Amino acid sequence: MKLDPFYLIVDSAAWIERLVPLGVKLVQLRIKDRDEDELRAEIRRANDVCAVHGCQLIVNDYWRLAIEEGCDFVHLGQEDLAAADLLAIKYAGLKLGLSTHDHAELETAMAAEPDYIALGPIYPTTLKKMKWAPQGLERISEWKCQVAPIPLVAIGGLNPERIDGVFEAGADSAAVVTDITLNADPEARTREWIEKTKKWR
Numbered sequence: 001m002k003l004d005p006f007y008l009i010v011d012s013a014a015w016i017e018r019l020v021p022l023g024v025k026l027v028q029l030r031i032k033d034r035d036e037d038e039l040r041a042e043i044r045r046a047n048d049v050c051a052v053h054g055c056q057l058i059v060n061d062y063w064r065l066a067i068e069e070g071c072d073f074v075h076l077g078q079e080d081l082a083a084a085d086l087l088a089i090k091y092a093g094l095k096l097g098l099s100t101h102d103h104a105e106l107e108t109a110m111a112a113e114p115d116y117i118a119l120g121p122i123y124p125t126t127l128k129k130m131k132w133a134p135q136g137l138e139r140i141s142e143w144k145c146q147v148a149p150i151p152l153v154a155i156g157g158l159n160p161e162r163i164d165g166v167f168e169a170g171a172d173s174a175a176v177v178t179d180i181t182l183n184a185d186p187e188a189r190t191r192e193w194i195e196k197t198k199k200w201r
């Protein structure tokens, strides 16, 4: 499986409606702290927009809702994975991306036969508090040796100046949140990411 090198992560269907039409081909809907009806409505809306624009939607955390809403790709962290029904996910035909932050997590993740492995945080991130120190670029190369041919996603503190480094180190896709969503001009920054990742596509 091949992932687009630009992996946008946002927290609402509104962001997806705003940025996906610009040419984003891989997007994660990562929503926290909403009730089930709201989550379902957001997932449905995001799925509809992505279908129109030929963009792969990945639903974070809510694998049951993703199945019920006809989505085909979920992302889970290690705690999400421990609580999930992996057989139900696979039986429903969903592709699965998994987070990793250390060797033990990598071993657990590989045993689940995922469709991609994410490694983070590569650089310091301001989005959420993390107990892991920044991994750095060498860790990407080490992970790549262990996970290939499964695609490797790099996440955490990425921006257009840093992405050549992560691809040169072996990442297949670069995931980003705040460099775009907190940018003064998210549309222009999205176009910059699309342009900057062109040679890795």
Ligand SMILES: Cc1ncc(COP(=O)(O)OP(=O)(O)O)c(N)n1
Pocket (backbone or CB within 6 Å): 028, 030, 060, 061, 075, 076, 077, 078, 080, 097, 098, 099, 118, 119, 120, 128, 153, 155, 175
């Ligand atoms: C591409 C990608 N990588 C890592 C994460 C983090 O997942 P998780 O550890 O479950 O944390 P939350 O995002 O759920 O807070 C991700 N979402 N996407």
Ligand SMILES: Cc1nc(C(=O)O)sc1CCOP(=O)(O)O
Pocket (backbone or CB within 6 Å): 099, 100, 101, 119, 120, 121, 122, 124, 125, 126, 127, 128, 130, 155, 156, 157, 158, 175, 176, 177, 178, 179
């Ligand atoms: C959601 C998330 N997960 C990470 C991990 O390492 O698992 S880092 C991260 C935040 C990414 O946001 P930004 O691009 O703003 O740094």
Ligand SMILES: [Mg+2]
Pocket (backbone or CB within 6 Å): 060, 061, 075, 076, 077, 080
């Ligand atoms: Mg999670």
